[in-house]
Amino acid sequence: MKIFSKEQIYEGDKLTATRQKITSTELMERAGIQIFNWMHMRMQGAQVPVHVFCGIGNNGGDGLVLARHLITHGYNVKTYVVNYSDKRSKDFLINYDRIKGVTKEWPTLMTCEEDFPEIHPDDIIVDAVFGIGLNRPVVDWVKALFVHFRKTKAFTLSIDIPSGLQTNQVPQNENDVVWAGYTLSFASPKLLFFLPDTAKYTVQWEVLDIGLDPEFLHTTNTEVELIGKYEVLPMYVPRQKFSHKGEFGHSLIIGGSYGKIGAVTLASRGALSAGAGLVSAFVPKCGYNVLQSSFPEAMVMTDVDDTIISDIKYSIEPTVIGFGIGAGTNTKTINAFEAFLKENKTPLVIDADGLNILAKKKALLKLLPENTILTPHPKELQRLVGEWNDDFDKLEKVKAFSKKHKLIIVVKGFNTITVMQDKLYINTTGNPGLSTAGTGDVLFGVITGLISQGYNPLVAAIFGVYLHGKSADIAVEDYGYQSLIASHVIDYLGEAYIDLFKQPEQQQEPQEVEEEGQRA
Template sequence: MKLLTAAQTRQADAATLQDEGIRSVALMERAATVFTDWLTARLAPTDAGEILVLCGPGNNGGDGLVAARLLHERGYRVRVGLLPADKHSADFEHNRPRLPAAVPVADWRPGKLPPIEPGTVVIDALFGTGLRRPLEGAAAALVRHLNAARARVVSIDLPSGLFADAPQPKDSPVVEARHTVTFELPKLALLLPQNARSVGRWHVVPVGLSPRFLAEVDADMHLVDAALLAGRLPARPTFAHKGTFGHALLLAGSKGKLGAAVLAARSCLRGGVGLLTVQVPAVGYAVLQTAVPEAMCLVDPEKNHLSELPDLQPYNAVGMGPGIGQDDDTRAALEDLLGSARVPLVLDADALNLLGANRPLLDLLPPDTLLTPHPKEFERLTEPARDDYHRLQLLRDFARQYRCYVVLKGAYSCLAAPDGQLYFNTTGNPGLATGGSGDVLTGLCLALRADKRLAPLDAALLAIYAHGRAADLAAAHTGQAGLIAGDLPQYIGQALQELTTAEEF
């Protein structure tokens, strides 16, 4: 699924009007109807009380006027508050006189703002994706008044005051919604941590925008969902053998951090790798042989940390980082790996920290290397980000510069590809905020990169989606708070099976 900019969203609206031969008021009626359908499916008239609809002077306000009319027709008690303005959009003007006389309407002016009782259901239809400047004056006063009320706010398309695809100016007021109901496609602003307080939970409702335009528009941001991944993971051949799915080498663990090696190894095996060899310091030999008997184990000469590489010739992919520490000879082993590897690499955790502390090593990254940093690890590789939008630009630039794939972990983990495309994952839950979940992702990435049937992009996309999906499956049994990283590997197979391309008749 493509993510469009605010400008592209306006183009999609225009293309829909042209393709269907309809007026913009018809599309507004359609959008407000699906919004009202969403709301009434979740909120009965007896539970809603009197619904307050706050309308701005533009088309978002027009959406609110239509929703108020439709709610009234469905038996809800509704009143409308209008933000005073000298000029209104044509579609707003069209829908203003269509409000039933029984719906109270009043201008909400600074200094005369009526009280909003806590718990009141408020539909925020003040401003939408067309907003280009921060709110001020009467609009800012109304938003601050609403935020102070502790109401149950549902925003239409975007919380008012929030820019669709650009950072907010400091101290710019934005509605703090409990729910945001957006049309057709998500907006970038909904996916970023800095906007979470304003967005609340977001939901997408279809309005039937032009399929032609959506297919043809050139987007550089995408949502990773099952539809995007369809056909990327082939079924296993009947006569496959362990060599078919690759031999992976995992360099992991140090004294006190052998659990990271165990988690990554288990995940790699559950990810379908044909053979797995794990090299650990001597202190970890018994741990690995006992905890992961399916893996072969190599012992590093050093007792407590990794210090050298084995012969890389047998392997189809190499992963390094979980729990390895940052000793000098571990850094030397990483440098040796970067200079000698002729197979795909997956780097995480302390491998990334070593790169951040020794940035000249970044120039040695082989093309198509896959890095999986969390935001702090990524910051060590680049620079502190001013905001989430700046961080995405740093991510895009880094992937382009070093011709690599980078998974910036978090809610809606973002994969940057060497061509500058960004992919936001849609699976996973807050249960992943636990130690070791990143090690599980490393192992899964390694398994899929070792599978020679998969292109680098496909392997990375499948890994982040299946990792999050495994967390969703696990949380159904453990709850999010009870989820631990060790729960994840046992659900990876099911997550991948859901994505496997079935053999056609």
């Protein structure tokens, strides 16, 4: 799913109005009706008090359309205009006049804290104060209104975006923003729904189709894409009946040190379970018996050193090499890695201590093959790109780092983001159960195993992150968040593959309101 920028949404609105020969007011009517349909399907006429707070721009106009349809369908509605400025948008004014035609109880004009209404915990708040166009500080009394919403503990539904948020900034104060229980976003979700600094402002979100021009939606390239099942399914390459292990490549996992051979074991298992034809592990001598006994499917080669990686020599011709897990940052290991990079032409995936070595000796970045994949956790990423002010700043730094060194960066987190130059791919699978030792080693192995089979590095990163998270989502149903361990993620990778082809259960379509001869 594409995630459109604020500027692209504005352009889409204009193109839709032009190509469909409708006015911006008619497009606003569509949006308001879609919000009404969403609420109507869930409320089914319930007489819970609904408080609709409208700003004086187009977001407020959407709120007025919603309020009008709620009123005409017999709901218990109170409408408020949050009068924070003397300026009004044209479509707001049109819909302000229209709502007067369906009720004797005109919207209450709010200008200060004394105007705040009493709201009970069982009521519903609709936040239609500010939209994506907010580009100035919120006045103090409106901030106080947002705090008032939160104190009531009433369910809060935001239209398009929680008011007070801007699409490319983190709020300086969390009290300056509406905390929404649900946000209905037009055309596409917003990037800020997936970043730790801003995701907390909406518990859940949903996209509403307001009929934007199909050609615009299809042909417009976006900087950000949301990755789910239907995005990765076309990436999947099925196997032929007469295929054999030689067709799926040979993954070489290099890493480990005394006491940290488990990381190599997990990564090797992850690579083979992801579909690599062959997996070899290159480890210090102390890891030989561990790997041979715990993972007999792997072939094992050893360093001359008993406890660390000191001299990377192997006799095979791998399809892809993964380096770094459990390797440590001993001077001998750093030197061995540098010598290896100077000779290597094979695609690379680098994690853990491989990343720490690159951070210590950044000149080595020049030796990495183009489209090498780095899979850092937050601290490893910080060592590579430097400190950041907030999540938006972090992504800008990662994009610049990716462009400069021609690398693919997998920014691990709840919504793991794969970055290739200016492009962001946000993953939708995974859960807090992955917050445990070894799951990153498994992800590293899965991505390596996908490249081994012939997937290009970007696809391997996106697909690997999805499969890894989906496996955890399936496994957590049996183990729960606290008891999920890295080995479980490997064990459920097969089910994650199978899930790609499961059909969703059919849902009954809700009855919708139509707009004067035109279906919304």
